[in-house]
Amino acid sequence: MRKMLADNASDQVKFDSQRQRHDMHGQFRGLFRDDSEEFEDEVALLGKERRDQMYDVLKKKFGFNQFRHRQKTAIIAALLGYDCFVLMPTGAGKSLCYQLPSVLSDGVTVVISPLKSLIEDQKTKMKQLEINCCALTSDLSQAESDRIYAALSETNPKVNLLYVTPEKIAASEKLNNVFASLHRRGLLTRFVIDEAHCISQWGHDFRPDYTKLHSLRKIYINPRVPIMALTATATAKIATDARDHLSMPNSKLFISSFVRSNLKYDVIAKRPKSLLAVMERMKALYPGKSGIVYCLSRKECETVSKSLQNEGISADVYHAGLPDKKRQNVQARWINNQINVICATIAFGMGIDKPDVRFVIHFSMPKSIEGYYQETGRAGRDGLTSYCALLYCYNDSIRARKMIEGDNSTVGVRSMHLNNLMQVVAYCENVSVCRRKVLVEHFGEVYDAEVCRTSATPCDICLMQTRNKETFKAYDVTDQAILVAKSMARIAQSSKGVTLKYLADTYRGHTSNRKLANAWLQSNQARLPMYGEGVGFSEMEAARFMRSLVIEGYICERLYNTAYDSTVAYAELTNKGFDLAVGKTRSRIYLHMAIGGRRSSNAADAAALLRMTVVSEAQARKEKYMVKHADLFKRCHEELTSLFNVMAAEEGLSSHLPILGIEGIEQIAALMPRTNSDLLQVEGMTVRKVERYAPRIMDLLKKYWLEVDAREQNEIRQQLNHMRRNNEPVGGFPEMPTQESSVATQLTPAIAPSVPVAGRGRFVPRFSAA
Known part of the structure; x- marks a missing residue:
């Protein structure tokens, strides 16, 4: 299995994305019809x-x-x-x-x-x-x-x-x-x-x-x-x-195409000195050039601006709290290159025609993929290479959630905004799929990640894969997730909730020396089913695992205000999570982890990690799409099997197995890949096979793409009709991943619809969490 994955990765690098195409790269899905x-x-x-x-x-x-x-x-x-x-x-x-x-x-x-x-x-x-x-x-x-x-x-x-x-x-x-x-x-x-x-x-x-x-x-x-x-x-x-x-x-x-090929997309872990480190890079790459730093609040704008000024960077603030004349003055000075950096809230930049913005930095998380795309789009309008970095800290999503939940809007509108925010969290947590692909396909345009990988401005994911700096592979963590769910059910009997950090520490077998406010949590931590199961995980990997369960909708977090006017997020099981704990769901759960990223090299720790199965990208996504359009999968699978038998007969073979095995055909039928690189990820596919068989495979898949798009367009109509009948967006219709969504973690989590099984954090489980 490992050799097969390595061979496919090597093939991916060698694949020439510029050859004659028979796929949908650069085209829009059937959700749009350009006139x-x-x-x-x-x-x-x-x-x-x-x-x-x-x-x-x-x-x-x-x-x-x-x-x-156009x-x-x-x-x-x-x-x-x-x-x-x-x-x-x-x-x-x-x-x-x-x-x-x-x-x-x-x-x-x-x-x-x-x-x-x-x-x-x-x-x-x-x-x-x-x-x-x-x-x-x-x-x-x-x-x-x-x-x-x-x-x-x-x-x-x-x-x-x-x-x-x-x-x-x-x-x-x-x-x-x-x-x-x-x-x-x-x-x-x-x-x-x-x-x-x-x-x-x-x-x-x-x-x-x-x-x-x-x-x-x-x-x-x-x-x-x-x-x-x-x-x-x-x-x-x-x-x-x-x-x-x-x-x-x-x-x-x-x-028009949403591809901004001159922009380089990057997501950077947000630490105390991260922004200054990025700004030093910008000063070296683009001395004296203009940029924007987007912040979550007016106060943050002021703080960031002063921090940059203290480092000798020409910066000023722009937000709604300033008088009109002050804002106009700051904007004019920036446009005329009298100051280099604007620290602004998201209102800044709309419609401003400044072509030579060399970098856009998001100091805090944007609230939607659409907003992020629009804000980064203010860089490089002159066509020259520009840099877009998002400084990511999961806790920033909690701050943004607090602002959203404090709105006076309806429950449905808040739910929609929370879903939008968690799409951004999924984008940041992603470690395996081209960022440009995620952004472009969010708007319905099909994009082959190999084009980014071989470009002059590869995103951080593509650059990492090209250099083989750190190889992330998909691990089947379903059994581990079940233990987490069972542990949370047991916790819910005696505690109003726990933080994701507590769950991650418990999973790694790490007992805090600090006294916990809840005595039961302190004394029973080592008795929980998941305790020590993740001993081979690093602290970062364990935290990512827990966050992935939030993104996938098995866990939700509720915000509580403390006596000191701060906010704490407590993790609770959702209905989906409860079904996982009691065995009512057969869905598999996958987590991307880097080889060599474990906490220690201890043989026992390594063995604990290796108990989990490594799977290919296509295998990790297959099951999700098999379920979403089960009838289409069945028909497509039958037609593909017939096609491969025909191609085998044409080559004098008695079976299609030498061309592609049963698993590979199942993966194509489930994923219905629309680009050559996506097809290449299928188990058993090689560059030679893609070049030889892709035209006929893609030709067969075209009618299924249209059917999938028609169904999703119908879902959109249902949601819009519901909104008009009820005068608000439907809370029970979280955005579902499309057939072409390619981020394994890009399942949009429905925060509001995914409520605890019984009330606000306390319920008696209907099973024995043994």
């Missing part, structure tokens, strides 16, 4: 004169010789009057999709944007390009406001773009009267909704006033005013929700 192809023939759609005008404005007004990504097709659709939903990553040039049509169109394009700072930045840029624009924001003087309203009331307004906030639309009768007047006169050209993910409660930056924008379609329907919505961070669920909410479900979708 770009419909608008490729510019002359046929626009006519030669209009086409020439479009390119003339592109060059003379904006200074570009050609379009990027800009051209989105602009053509806009000029033809279609509703458009534009999903492009940060730095891909989304704004041009409405700015250029506004120059070519008569009338006023209304741009709805969430932040005044974003509006000011866009307005400054438009004035530099000599495009007529204005903004109606709350900080305008009465005289300036009157001047803008007068300009909009002219017979032929000389305003191409009008920027407003959703709050302004909701509160200003005068503004809505102007919209009505423009509409009657045929001069209301288009509504543009920037940062459209803010409409969806599933989004990472939901804003209630955005939900009121659904009235735009109802009011301005005769004649119909087109709507263009733009965002850099929308999953299939968020995009579907936003399009439905704006009454534009049939809008044309334009979607």
